Structure formats: structure tokens, C-alpha cells
Amino acid sequence: xxxLVFKDGTAFEGxxxxxxxxxxxxxxxxxxxxNTSMSGYQEMVTDLSYAGQILVLTQPxxxxxxxxxxxxxxxxxxxxxxxxxxxxxxxxxxxxxGSLEDYCQQxxxxxxxxxxxxxxxxxxxxxxxxxxxxxxTQEEALxxxxxxxxxxxxxxxxxxxxxxxxVKEAYEIPGSGPLIAVxxxxxxxxxxxxxxxxxxxxxxxxxxxxxxxxxxxxxSGVVLSNGPGDPGELLECVATVRRLYDKLPVLGICLGHQLxxxxxxxxxxxxxxxxxGGNHPVIDLRSGKATMTxxxxxxxxxxxxxxxxxxxxxxxxxxxxxVEGMEHLTYPILSVQxxxxxxxxxxxxxxxxxxxxxxxxxxxxRKGRR
Ligand SMILES: NC(=O)CC[C@H](N)C(=O)O
Numbered sequence: 001x002x003x004l005v006f007k008d009g010t011a012f013e014g015x016x017x018x019x020x021x022x023x024x025x026x027x028x029x030x031x032x033x034x035n036t037s038m039s040g041y042q043e044m045v046t047d048l049s050y051a052g053q054i055l056v057l058t059q060p061x062x063x064x065x066x067x068x069x070x071x072x073x074x075x076x077x078x079x080x081x082x083x084x085x086x087x088x089x090x091x092x093x094x095x096x097x098g099s100l101e102d103y104c105q106q107x108x109x110x111x112x113x114x115x116x117x118x119x120x121x122x123x124x125x126x127x128x129x130x131x132x133x134x135x136x137t138q139e140e141a142l143x144x145x146x147x148x149x150x151x152x153x154x155x156x157x158x159x160x161x162x163x164x165x166x167v168k169e170a171y172e173i174p175g176s177g178p179l180i181a182v183x184x185x186x187x188x189x190x191x192x193x194x195x196x197x198x199x200x201x202x203x204x205x206x207x208x209x210x211x212x213x214x215x216x217x218x219x220s221g222v223v224l225s226n227g228p229g230d231p232g233e234l235l236e237c238v239a240t241v242r243r244l245y246d247k248l249p250v251l252g253i254c255l256g257h258q259l260x261x262x263x264x265x266x267x268x269x270x271x272x273x274x275x276x277g278g279n280h281p282v283i284d285l286r287s288g289k290a291t292m293t294x295x296x297x298x299x300x301x302x303x304x305x306x307x308x309x310x311x312x313x314x315x316x317x318x319x320x321x322x323v324e325g326m327e328h329l330t331y332p333i334l335s336v337q338x339x340x341x342x343x344x345x346x347x348x349x350x351x352x353x354x355x356x357x358x359x360x361x362x363x364x365x366r367k368g369r370r
Contacts, residue, residue, distance in 0.1 A: 001013060001014075001015065001136075002014060002015065002016045002020070002112055002134065002135065002136050003112075003134070003135050003136075003137075003138055003141060004032065004054065004081075004083060004112055004115070004120070004132050004133070004134055005132060005133050005135060005138060005141035005142075005145070006032075006123075006127075006130055006131075006132050007130070007131070007145050007148065009142075009145075010123060011138055011141065012083070012112075012115050012116065012119070012120050012123075013114075013115070014083065014112040014113055014114045014115035015112070015113050015114045016110075016111065016112065016113075016136070017087055017101050017104060017105075017111035017112070017113050018082065018101065018104030018105050018108075018109045018110055018111030019104060019105050019106075019107070019108045019109060019110060019111075020110050020134075020136070021110075027133050027134075027135055027140055027141070027144050028133070029131035029132065029133050029144070029148065030052055030053055030054045030080045030081060030131060030132065030133075030134075031052070031053045031054070031129055031130075031131055031298075032053070032054045032056060032083075032124060032129065032130055032131065032132040033050075033053050033054070033055060033056065033124075033129055033273070033274055033276055033298065034055070034056040034057070034058055034117075034120070034121045034124055034273070034276060035055060035056070035057055035058070035276035035277055035296065036058045036059075036276065036277035036278070036279070037057075037059065037276075037277050037278035037279075037294070038059045038278065039059070039065075039278075040278060040294075040342075041057060041059075041062050041063065041100060042067060042068065042071050042072065042100070042103075043071065043073050043188075043190075043342075044057070044296075045077050045079055045082060045100070045103065045104075045109065046072040046073040046074050046076075046077050047073045047074070047188055047226075047296060048073070048074050048077075048078055048166065048186030048187075048188070048226075048227065048228060049186055049188075049226050049227055049228050049254065049255065049296050049297070050077075050078070050079045050228065050296070051078035051079070051186065051228035051229075052078065052079075052080050052228065053079065053080060053081075053228075054079075054080055054081035054082070054083060054110075054132055054134065055079055055081065055082050055083065056083040056084075056115075056117055056120055056121060056124070057082070057083070057084050057085075057117065058117055058118070058121050060085040060086055060117070061085070061086045061088055062084040062085070062086065062087060062088065062100065063084075063087050063088040063089065063090050063099060063100035063101065064088040064090055065090060065096065066090030066095075066096020066097070066098065066099055066100075067090065067096055067097060067098040067099055067100055067102065067103050068095065068096060068097055069097055069098075072189070073188040073189050073190065074166055074186070074187075074188070074189065075166065076107055077103075077107045077108075077109060078186075078228070079109050080109070080110065080134075081109065081110040081111070081112065081134045082104060082109050082110070082111045082112070083111075083112045083113075083115050083117060083120065084111070084112070084113050084115065084117065085113070085114070085115060085116070085117045085118075086113065086114070087100070087101060087111070087113040087114075089101065110134045112134060124273050125273055128272045128273050129270070129271075129272070129273050129274055129298055133145075162185050162186070162207045162227055162228065162229055162234055162237060165184050165185070165186070165206040165207040165208065166184055166186065166187065167184055167204055167205075167206050168206060169206065170203055170204060170205045170206065170209065170213070170217075171203070171204055172201070172202065172203050172204075173192065173196065173201070173202040173203075173204070174201060175196060175199055175200050175201035175202060176199055176201070177198070177199035177200045177201060178200060178201065178219075178220035178221065178360055178361075178364060179200070179201045179202070179203060179217065179218065179219045179220055180195055180200045180201070180202050180203070180219055180220065180221045180222070180223055180360070181203050181205055181214050181217065181219035181221070181222045181223070182195070182202055182203070182204045182205065182222075182223045182225060183205050183207060183209065183214070183222060183223070183224050183225060183240070183241075183256070184204050184205060184206060184207055184225055185207045185224070185225050185226065185227025185228075185234075185237065185255050185256070185259075186207075186225065186226060186227035186228055186255070187204065187225035187226065187227075188225070188226055188339070188341060190341040190342075190343075191223065191225060191226070191253060191341045192204070193341070194340070194341050194350065194353045195223065195353065197353075198353055198354070198357050200221075200357075200360075203217055203219065207227070207237060208236070209240070210240065211240055211243040211244050214244065215244070215247070219248060220248070220249070220360050220363060220364055221248055221249040221250065221251070221356065221359065221360040221363070222244055222245075222248050222249070222250045222251075223250075223251045223252075223253070223256070223356075224241060224250065224251070224252040224253065224255070224256025224257075224259055224260065224335075225253060225254075225255065225256055226253050226254035226255050226256065226296075226339065227254075227255040227256075228255075229255075230268075230270070230298075230299060231255055231258035231259055231262060231268045231299055232262065232267075232268050232299075234259065237259055238259055238262045238263050239263075241259045241260060241262075241263040242263040245260060245263055245264070245331065245333060246331055248332075248363070249332040249333070249356065249359040249360045249363045250331075250332070250333040250334070250335070251333075251334050251335065251352070251353075251356040251359075252333070252334075252335030252336070253335070253336055253339065253340065253341075254296070254297055254336070254337060254338070254339060255297075256335065257301065257325070257326070257335035257336055257337050258297075258299055258300075258301060258337075260311075260326075260333065260335050261301040261305070261306065261309070261311065261326070261335075264306070264309035264310060264311055264328075265305075265308070265309050266301055266302065266305040266306045266309050266311070267301075267302040267305035268299045268300065268301055268302060269299065269300060269302050270298060270299055271297070271298055271299065271300050271322070274296075274297060274298040275295040275296070275297055275317070275319075275322075275338075276295060276296045276297075277294075277295060278292070278294050278295075278342070279292050280292070280293050280294075280295045280317060280319065280338065281293075281317070281318040281319065282315050282316065282317055282318065282324045282325070282338060283315065283316050283318050284314065284315055285313065285314055285315065285316060286314060290318060291348045291349055292348075293324070293338035293339070293340075293342065293349055294338060294339045294342025294343065295337070295338045295339065295342075296339065297337060300322045300323060300337065301322075301323045301326070301337070302323075303322075303323050306323075306326065310328050310329050310330055310331070311326040311327065311328050311329070311333075312326060312327055312328075312329055313325070313326050314326055314327050315336065315337075317337075322337075323337060324336065324337045324338055325337060325338075332359040332360075332362070332363055334352065334355055334356055334359060336349075336352055340352035340353060341353075
């Protein structure tokens with residue numbers, strides 16, 4: 001038996017799988033979040049935006065189509081824990097190269113299976129995103145919470161995760177089209193793939209790169225990626241974005257969107273329990289068209305804070321009215337809170353990448369005319 005235990009003593013019981021550190025000293029609190037997608041566990045486990053979190057999946061059967069390495073969103077997961085109802089070995093998969101369990105074992109994810117994930121999700125919806133601990137005995141949790149000093153650790157973690165970017169040095173992905181700089185805060189591979197499919201030459205820069213290092217390569221556009229942590233804590237990243245965003249066409253995705261808002265003088269705030277799932281409806285305020293989107297975020301841009309920033313809200317969440325996208329009135333900047341590369345079913349939001357391509361191309365033709 002093993003447990004996920006919250007500060008108020010509420011414990012959810014399950015069985016261990018994956019990789020558990022045996023020393024009780026290693027018990028630390030992590031943010032517990034839930035995702036309601038019915039499939040895509042592999043993309044979720046390897047999405048670096050979940051770095052340091054404990055992810056609860058509401059879909060009751062998980063692992064059933066195995067593990068396919070080429071679908072990983074990053075070279076190595078940074079997820080701390082994974083909580084599921086029923087863990088399947090994935091026998092039904094025709095081409096699986098392994099199982100979810102093997103992956104968790106190999107890459108250090110603490111798994112808890114057989115959990116009443118419905119009750120757990122209702123608990124999180126009621127109390128909001130909370131820190132929890134994964135433990136082998138309830139005594140360990142009691143001891144941990146008795147000595148708990150508050151979760152100042154979150155702040156350090158945010159900075160830490162982002163600066164431990166997936167890459168240490170900038171690298172190039174060849175292509176015949178214009179050069180796009182991708183600022184990697186924990187970028188998902190499918191974002192890169194979507195850019196490649198549109199013919200761009202790509203240079204991926206570590207999150208700590210300076211604006212000079214980026215501009216020296218003379219890119220024709222910048223993509224600010226998704227990534228973990230509280231955007232409000234990422235002061236250096238915001239400063240970098242501030243120095244880039246009026247110089248080139250920009251596409252911001254999720255964390256990238258939040259950093260753009262902060263760079264323009266706006267503010268972000270923490271949502272009660274976040275948006276994580278594959279069926280979040282979003283409306284385009286200009287066309288009136290609604291689409292289903294794939295989402296994974298705990299923070300959002302405060303709409304009123306955008307007044308006077310030059311940004312206009314263009315997309316809105318139909319469930320809770322939060323900001324899902326914005327465009328700049330003067331500069332060629334486009335940003336979305338959701339994941340246009342996530343394709344929860346149809347690929348309708350892939351057109352965000354086409355819009356970005358248009359911005360880059362019109363930027364280049366303007367330059368040519370000068
Ligand atoms: N997917 C992301 O980029 C997440 C952004 C940010 N870490 C949030 O939780 O809101």
C-alpha cells in the first residue's frame with residue numbers, strides 16, 4: 001500500500017508502481033493537479049510543463065495502448081508522481097515499445113494505482129490545487145506535515161525548472177524557410193514539429209539565453225514555448241521577452257503567452273484548480289467560431305491588467321470566461337493559453353501556426369520593401 005496525503009490529513013490509498021525512493025527523507029510536497037483527457041497519457045507524462053507535479057488522471061483506464069517512444073514530448077519526463085485508477089499493461093497495443101509502467105520505473109516517476117480518482121478529483125475541485133505527499137506509510141505523511149513550514153519551495157522550484165532548460169546550448173534544425181528562434185522553457189516536441197511542417201529553419205535556445213544571443217542569429221520570428229512554474233516568478237524570462245517582443249513576429253504558447261502579458265505590463269493569477277484536459281471550449285471573439293482545445297495550465301492572464309498594454313483579447317474560454325488568446329494591436333504578436341499542437345481530436349487549432357507563418361512572411365516582405 002502507498003498513499004497520497006494532503007495537509008489536512010485526507011489520504012488516498014493505492015498501490016505503488018514506477019519508481020519510489022526508499023528513504024523517507026525524500027518525502028517532499030508537490031502540487032497535485034488533475035487532467036480529464038481520455039487519452040494522451042504519454043504526451044502528458046512527458047510534457048515538461050508538469051515538472052515537479054503529481055498528476056491525477058480522471059480517465060479510469062490508463063496505459064492501455066502501451067508506450068511509443070517517438071510520441072514523447074521531451075527526452076525525459078520531469079513529472080514527480082502519477083495517480084491512476086486502473087493501470088493497464090498495454091497488451092492491446094499493436095506497436096507498443098514498452099509500457100507506461102516501464103517508463104515510470106525507468107525515469108523516476110512515482111506511480112500510485114488503484115486510487116479512487118473520482119473522489120480525489122472532487123476533493124481537488126473543492127479545495128483547489130493543493131500540495132500533497134506520496135508516502136509508503138501514513139506516519140511518514142503525518143510527520144512531514146507536522147514539520148511543514150509553508151510552501152516557499154514553489155518559488156525556488158519555478159526558477160529552477162525553467163533554468164534547467166531541456167537544452168544547454170542553442171541548436172539548429174535545418175529547414176528551407178525563414179529562421180525561427182524557439183525559446184525553450186520546456187518545449188513540447190510537437191510544437192517544433194508543427195514549425196518544421198511549415199518549412200521553417202529552427203534554432204532552439206535555452207531559456208536563460210540573452211536577447212543579444214537570440215537577435216545575433218537574425219531570426220525572422222520568435223516562438224515562446226510552454227513550460228512549468230508560476231509565470232509571475234520568472235522575472236528574468238519576462239525581462240528577456242520584454243526586450244524581444246517589439247522587434248519580431250512572436251507566437252506565445254501557454255507559458256509563452258503568460259510571459260508576453262507580463263512583459264507588456266499585465267498580470268497573471270492562479271486558477272482555482274487549473275485547466276487540464278482535451279475538451280476545453282474556446283471562442284474566437286472576432287469570428288464567433290468555437291473550437292475544442294487541449295489545455296494544461298494552472299495560471300491565467302488577468303484580463304483587466306491588459307488595459308493599455310497594446311494587447312487585445314481575441315480568444316476566451318467558454319467554461320469560465322478566462323483569457324485564452326491575445327493579439328497585439330501594433331506589433332505582429334499572437335498568443336494562446338491552450339496548446340494548438342495538442343490536437344485533441346480534429347486539428348482545427350493548427351491554424352494558429354499558419355497565422356504565425358503569415359505574420360513572419362508579411363514581416364519579411366515589409367523588410368524587403370524598405
Ligand atoms: N503548459 C504550460 O505552458 C503551463 C504554463 C504555466 N506553468 C501554468 O501552469 O499556467
